[in-house]
Amino acid sequence: MSESNKMTSGMTRANVAILIAAFVLLAGAIGYAIWRDSSSSAVDPMPQGAAGPADQLAELEARTRREPNSAEAWTALGAARFDLSDFAGAAAAYEKAVALSPDSAGLWSALGEARVMGGGSDPMPAQALQAFDKAIALDAKDPRARYFLAVKKDIGGDHKGAIEDWFALLADTPQGAPWEADLRRTIEQVGQIHKIDVAARLAATQARPLTPDEMPVAARAIPGPSRADMEAASQLPKGQQDQMIEGMVSALEAKLKANPADVDRWIMLMRSRMTLGETAKAAQALKDGVAANPNAAARLKAQGQLLGVPGA
Known part of the structure; x- marks a missing residue:
């Protein structure tokens, strides 16, 4: 999975807020770094003279000092640090957020992802796995945690099991979700690497229709x-x-x-x-x-x- 794009330089304060909110929204829904790449392209170009990423980050850090007991303040800081590839800093911020909001599966899985991305040579650090397990305990359908737990299977040699889990996630993916194509590509690539034929099954598997309650x-x-x-x-x-x-x-x-x-x-x-x-x-x-x-x-x-x- 590719790293997410760095935060576009020169954004207006409003666009920074929108970008961070969009990041948190996607993270709660799926959260994979590669899937956040596409969301950054929707942000309007920033006018000249607007604050750069360092100033924006400083503003978010100042907010956590003003509001140390605000889970959303720490979440926003974690999102911004992650977007700047400061994965250790993102994990530290998310740790503060989950301490304040321990019942949020999305925050736990965001913490797990930050720990994975900052894990260096370890593709699945034990602390990341603990965070994903916590997310699943809170919400068995948390897509990001499900994705990374399948990654763990793949790393451990259970390639068929990982593909089965990804197909299950694909079956639960709402129609039109922005991550569907990337999930399909992951299944296809892992299948090719390990000589597992997934082509016919991928062609036959459709994202589920939205329910009436889900219609936005x-x-x-x-x-x-x-x-x-x-x-x-x-x-x-x-x-x-x-x-x-x-x-x-x-x-x-x-x-x-x-x-x-x-x-x-x-x-x-x-x-x-x-x-x-x-x-x-x-x-x-x-x-x-x-x-x-x-x-x-x-x-x-x-x-x-x-x-x-x-x-x-």
Whole structure:
């Protein structure tokens, strides 16, 4: 698997936030380094004079000093360090995050991946395996942990077992997922290396259709803090940026207090919190939304999974 692209230099503060949120979202869903490469191309080019990666990293590090008990702050720092190939630093940040949010399978598997990437000559460090096992114990469907546990089988000589596990993961992959092609390529390459015929099976295996609850159309149609909103905020002084963005989310929360039965607004709130990199608050929004709408729990959880909300 290839290393992820380094963080593009010169991003606006808003685009950095979007990139980190997108990283966390993908990491919660699958998290393989090669699959994050494609997401970086969607980020707009950065205007001249904007802060470089060192300044952006310093801002995230400063946030963890201001908010040492914030799991999302440590998660954002871990994501940024990983994107800069500082895998030891990423692991250290993720260790802080899992200590604060120990029930998040996505965070444990992110920690495991950082430990793998920073493992040097050891392709599967014991500490990485421990993190993946913890993720699976919390969520048996965690795709990243499943992928790397199959890698362990392949490393250990059980190539057929690894391929079987990857096929099982492929069968659970939602239709249109951005990682499907790379997963297929992994199966194909390992099959070729070890003389295992996978061609016919790959051709016959299709990603599963989305369930009605997983359909993201409604969530996409709901207005909320968008990239345009974030870009508009980036043109303001920092204090006004924070005030503008928080004002949008606060207004949304106020509407939900008045009408907690509005399921679409709970989805919007989850999406907004994930866009801002506030994963713990997104998880709380999911919990509150389900409590207020138990009959819509399946839909809220399915949308939360698509958004990468911890615990969805």
